[in-house]
Amino acid sequence: xxxxxxxxxxxDFSYPENHTYDAGxxxxxxxxxxxxxxxxxxxxxxxFRKRALKVFNEKPMPTNWATKDxxxxxxxxxxxxxxxxxxxxxxxxxxxxxxxxxxxxLGIPEQERKFxxxxxxxxxxxxxxxxxxxxxxxQGVIFVNSTxxxxxxxEIFRPWFGKVIPTGDNKFSALNSAVFSGGSFIYVPKGVKVxxxxxxxxxxxxxxxxxxxxxxxxVDEGAEVMYMEGCTAPxxxxxxxxxxxxxxxxxxxxxxxxxxxxxxxANVFNLVTKRGIAHEDAEIRWxxxxxxxxxxxxxxxxxxxxxxxxxxxxxxxxxxxxxxQDTGAKMIHAADETTSNIVSKSISLGTGRSxxxxxxxxxxxLKGCKNNTECDALLINSSSRTDTYPAITVRGNxxxxxxxxxxxxxxxxxxxxxxxxGLSEGEAMSLSVNGFINDLxxxxxxxxxxxxxxxxxxxxxxxxx
Amino acid sequence: MIMxxxxxxxxxxxxxxxxxxxxxxxxxxxxxxxxxxxxxxGKSTLSKVLAGHEDYxxxxxxxxxxxxxxxxxxxxxxxxEGLFLAFQxxxxxxxxxxxxxxxxxxxxxxxxxxxxxxxxxxxxxxxxMDMLKMDRSFTARSVNEGFSGGEKKRNEILQMAMxxxxxxxxxxxxxxxDIDALKIVxxxxxxxxxxxxxxxxxxxxxxxxxxxxPDVVHVLADGRIIRTGGPELxxxxxxxxxxxxxxxx
Numbered sequence: 001x002x003x004x005x006x007x008x009x010x011x012d013f014s015y016p017e018n019h020t021y022d023a024g025x026x027x028x029x030x031x032x033x034x035x036x037x038x039x040x041x042x043x044x045x046x047x048f049r050k051r052a053l054k055v056f057n058e059k060p061m062p063t064n065w066a067t068k069d070x071x072x073x074x075x076x077x078x079x080x081x082x083x084x085x086x087x088x089x090x091x092x093x094x095x096x097x098x099x100x101x102x103x104x105x106l107g108i109p110e111q112e113r114k115f116x117x118x119x120x121x122x123x124x125x126x127x128x129x130x131x132x133x134x135x136x137x138x139q140g141v142i143f144v145n146s147t148x149x150x151x152x153x154x155e156i157f158r159p160w161f162g163k164v165i166p167t168g169d170n171k172f173s174a175l176n177s178a179v180f181s182g183g184s185f186i187y188v189p190k191g192v193k194v195x196x197x198x199x200x201x202x203x204x205x206x207x208x209x210x211x212x213x214x215x216x217x218x219v220d221e222g223a224e225v226m227y228m229e230g231c232t233a234p235x236x237x238x239x240x241x242x243x244x245x246x247x248x249x250x251x252x253x254x255x256x257x258x259x260x261x262x263x264x265x266a267n268v269f270n271l272v273t274k275r276g277i278a279h280e281d282a283e284i285r286w287x288x289x290x291x292x293x294x295x296x297x298x299x300x301x302x303x304x305x306x307x308x309x310x311x312x313x314x315x316x317x318x319x320x321x322x323x324x325q326d327t328g329a330k331m332i333h334a335a336d337e338t339t340s341n342i343v344s345k346s347i348s349l350g351t352g353r354s355x356x357x358x359x360x361x362x363x364x365x366l367k368g369c370k371n372n373t374e375c376d377a378l379l380i381n382s383s384s385r386t387d388t389y390p391a392i393t394v395r396g397n398x399x400x401x402x403x404x405x406x407x408x409x410x411x412x413x414x415x416x417x418x419x420x421x422g423l424s425e426g427e428a429m430s431l432s433v434n435g436f437i438n439d440l441x442x443x444x445x446x447x448x449x450x451x452x453x454x455x456x457x458x459x460x461x462x463x464x465x
Numbered sequence: 466m467i468m469x470x471x472x473x474x475x476x477x478x479x480x481x482x483x484x485x486x487x488x489x490x491x492x493x494x495x496x497x498x499x500x501x502x503x504x505x506x507g508k509s510t511l512s513k514v515l516a517g518h519e520d521y522x523x524x525x526x527x528x529x530x531x532x533x534x535x536x537x538x539x540x541x542x543x544x545x546e547g548l549f550l551a552f553q554x555x556x557x558x559x560x561x562x563x564x565x566x567x568x569x570x571x572x573x574x575x576x577x578x579x580x581x582x583x584x585x586x587x588x589x590x591x592x593x594m595d596m597l598k599m600d601r602s603f604t605a606r607s608v609n610e611g612f613s614g615g616e617k618k619r620n621e622i623l624q625m626a627m628x629x630x631x632x633x634x635x636x637x638x639x640x641x642x643d644i645d646a647l648k649i650v651x652x653x654x655x656x657x658x659x660x661x662x663x664x665x666x667x668x669x670x671x672x673x674x675x676x677x678x679p680d681v682v683h684v685l686a687d688g689r690i691i692r693t694g695g696p697e698l699x700x701x702x703x704x705x706x707x708x709x710x711x712x713x714x
Contacts, residue, residue: 412519417556419540420516420549421570421624428541431569435560435607 023081029053032178035081039147039181042154052167052177059171067324069295073269078241080179080212136194141225142187143198146214149185156187160218164247164303165275172271172297176212176245183213183244188223188254197226197259197445215246219254228445230262240294241269248276250284252306257285261448263455264293266323272298275330280306287443288315289452290325291459299357301330304338311340314443316452319352319384320459328357328389329373337368344375345437348384349459356388356405364395373403378436380410380429380460408436430460467532468494470548470632470663475526477514484510486688487526492632494531495660499674500667501699502685503707508667509553511685512636516550517543530632545574547631551621551638558608563620564590566608567627574628593626597653614641622653632663639673651676671703686711 021038023031032053036046061070136143142153149157167177188194219225242264250256256276264270270293276284286300302311313329331340346354356375371394377386386407394401410432418428433456434441441449470492477485484507492498502508514521515528517540528535535543558566567590572581587604594603597619609617618638625633635654639647654664654677666677674682674696682699684692684707692698692710702710 411556414556414558416516416518416540417552418558418566418570420544420552421566421628422541422544422573423569424541424573427569427573431561431566432558435558438560 021081023079025079026076027053027056027078027080027179031080035179035181038081040151042151044158045150048162048167049178049180052174055168056171056174056178059168059174061171066297066326067295069324070269073241078211081181135196136198139192139194140189141192141194142185144185146183146185146216147181149216153185153187156218157185157216160247160249161216162247164249164277165245165273169273172243173245173273176214176243176273180212180214180245183215183246184217184227185215186217186219186225186227188217188219188225190220190251191222192220193224194226197228199228211242213244215244216249217247217256217258218249219251219256221251222253223251224255226257226259226445228259228261228448230260240267242271243269244272244274246272246274248274248284250276250278250282250309252279253281254279255283255285257287258300259287259444259448261289261291261444261452262293263291264296266292266294266320268293270296270298272296274298274300275303276301276311277303277305278309278311280335281308282306283310283312285312285314286329288313288327289317289444289448290315290327291318291455292320293323293325295324295326297326299328299330299359301332301359302340303332303334304340305334307335308337308339309335310338313342313344314440315344316437316440317344317346317354318456318459319346319348319354321350321352324353324355326355326357328355328359330359331361331371333360333362333366333369333371336366338366339370341371342373342375343440345378345440346376346386347378347380347433347436348386349380351381351383351385353385353387355386356390358390358392360390360392360394360401362394362396362399362401366396367398369394369399371399371401375405376436377405377407378410378433379407380433426460427457430457433460467529469531470665471527471529471532472511472515473527473529475511475514475528476524477510478522478524479510479520483524484521484688485514485526488685488689489526490683490690492663492665494631494663496680497658497664497666497677498681498683499677499679499699500665500683500685500690501669501671501702503711504669506685507688508669508685509636510688512550512553512634512667515543515548515634516540541573544570544628544630549625549628549630549633551618551625551633551635553637553640555609555612555617555621557610557612559610561608562605563608563623564604567624570624570628590627593623596626596656597623598649599623615643615646618642618650619646619653622650626653626657631661632665633657634665634667636667637669638666639668639670647673648676671699674699684710 023034029050032049063070165173167174186198217227248256248258274286278284284302288300290296300313304311311331315327317325317327319325325346329342342358344356346356348354354377358373360371360373362369375388379386388405390403392401392403410429414432415425415428418431419425434453441452444452472488472490475485475488476483488511500508510521514523515535523536530546530548538546568581568586599619609620612620638650642650666679679696682694682696683690
């Protein structure tokens with residue numbers, strides 16, 4: 001499945017095409033300089049990157065608490081920047097049959113299949129993208145890639161960039177800060193409620209799918225936006241490290257929903273830092289679905305900084321054979337009457353492993369904070385594994401906090417019952433798993449939930465018999 | 466073709482224990498047969514073995530459905546070929562609505578590439594639900610989850626009505642039912658009676674047979690059929706218990 005390589009940086013619309021930039025293997029000051037020169041970064045960005053490189057080099061791997069599998073990452077064997085035309089094109093005939101079949105089963109439109117399989121450099125979405133852009137820019141919304149954001153909109157970009165997630169937050173946020181490229185910058189002005197979800201998907205031909213994307217979304221007072229990234233189509237990567245940083249800022253009374261559906265190929269380390277700051281009466285919701293990858297570590301967080309701010313993380317993780325989904329949520333209550341909700345469901349198949357880590361912090365001086373945490377794990381095979389590490393610190397006695405966790409297995413009797421009604425073992429298993437996550441799938445936009453169901457059917461087929 | 470469910474000298478074990486010890490039985494299509502027997506006689510084992518439950522090993526004998534060897538088919542294949550088992554303890558499937566479950570089961574019966582017509586499906590479903598006096602809200606509820614005993618049994622009969630089997634085994638469908646629910650379930654089954662359906666009613670008590678009148682009654686004891694007779698046999702059992710038959714056997 002992972003044999004296909006795609007040039008994800010092809011078509012970055014902030015650079016002239018047909019140019020080839022390749023920072024080569026490994027990471028050093030020279031690599032940073034190369035990236036800065038190619039991207040024509042302002043001087044402050046160059047400094048920011050270089051500081052980040054130092055932090056990255058100094059920080060130890062988080063293997064004291066996380067899996068030792070991280071040690072398998074060979075930082076010197078990774079290309080940190082690659083752009084247009086630096087990888088050979090292939091023809092549709094060269095795409096392996098199993099990949100084609102997967103696309104077909106997922107109902108991916110022909111055009112997109114070709115792009116995803118690396119056949120076509122350009123996915124013809126430019127029209128769709130510019131329509132969206134036009135519709136929202138009439139309202140004063142800025143929706144550009146991060147490179148453009150930091151250059152053209154520095155006055156909005158710079159004050160928040162790296163403030164929600166400081167460079168030194170963790171080793172991988174430092175790495176991203178050093179070599180980031182791609183990702184989105186969005187600014188929604190006061191009171192503007194963006195009707196349609198903004199989708200990174202429409203920008204499939206941009207740098208969006210880079211390995212070190214950096215996204216910053218700022219939603220001003222009383223404004224609202226929904227952002228969606230990824231798609232259920234498997235992404236066939238040659239690169240083995242994906243390390244993104246996403247920062248959200250919801251000003252007073254603002255609402256942000258950030259929806260992610262990702263399906264990585266089984267060789268990818270997906271190490272992502274996502275966090276938002278919610279000011280007074282603001283709301284931030286992370287809706288997150290993680291499928292595939294060798295190891296995903298991702299704990300979307302919300303810092304509830306203003307009174308009555310709300311934070312929510314809804315997540316689904318599916319760990320297939322040999323995969324490890326290490327996911328969870330961080331809820332930092334920093335003002336009175338703040339509310340957080342975490343609902344996490346994981347499914348482990350074969351030798352798959354899912355880990356839930358949740359941090360809830362409510363300090364003593366606050367009043368009237370609430371947290372609800374539910375985490376449910378479903379194990380499919382006897383070799384499947386799940387672990388739960390909740391870290392809930394609640395000080396003071398004027399708070400409400402509840403935590404529920406469950407581990408269940410698809411029972412043989414359930415499968416027998418469904419088979420007796422004519423469903424094959426695989427179909428029965430799929431239905432059961434879809435039932436398990438059903439209430440969360442409803443939180444995803446319609447087109448994603450349909451795709452999700454199909455994807456789970458597909459994953460389950462391989463797990464039985 | 467021989468249109469019947471035919472069980473010949475069937476032996477089955479669970480672990481080291483033999484439960485069915487040479488059971489023979491024929492249910493011709495169009496007839497309703499009852500199997501009665503004391504606890505532990507092998508009634509539920511028979512239903513599970515016929516459905517293909519993997520906990521049981523068939524160690525001898527045959528089971529044929531319209532001349533085809535049931536024992537060579539997978540669990541789901543038996544169902545699609547027309548065998549239905551109404552469970553004694555229907556299983557809960559959280560998050561899967563009744564409507565979706567039935568749709569998936571019907572879909573599994575269609576040739577590849579064909580899709581169920583959603584409008585017709587719901588028309589058909591509502592009609593059957595009305596027959597069983599089931600509220601429309603059942604379609605959206607998760608399969609059997611939080612259902613009362615009576616609701617679960619009614620739901621089994623609804624599934625049977627939707628899947629239109631050739632042969633149906635009702636395993637202790639009367640257990641856990643009050644008299645009103647029992648009547649509704651029996652009415653549902655009676656409405657399906659006809660030349661295209663063979664029914665095997667497994668029950669411990671005569672009560673259900675007052676409402677679903679069997680053509681033939683079999684008595685199962687210690688893994689074998691020890692007596693076969695008309696509906697009057699059930700009444701005799703109700704009056705005298707099983708002991709006299711067991712002694713005679």
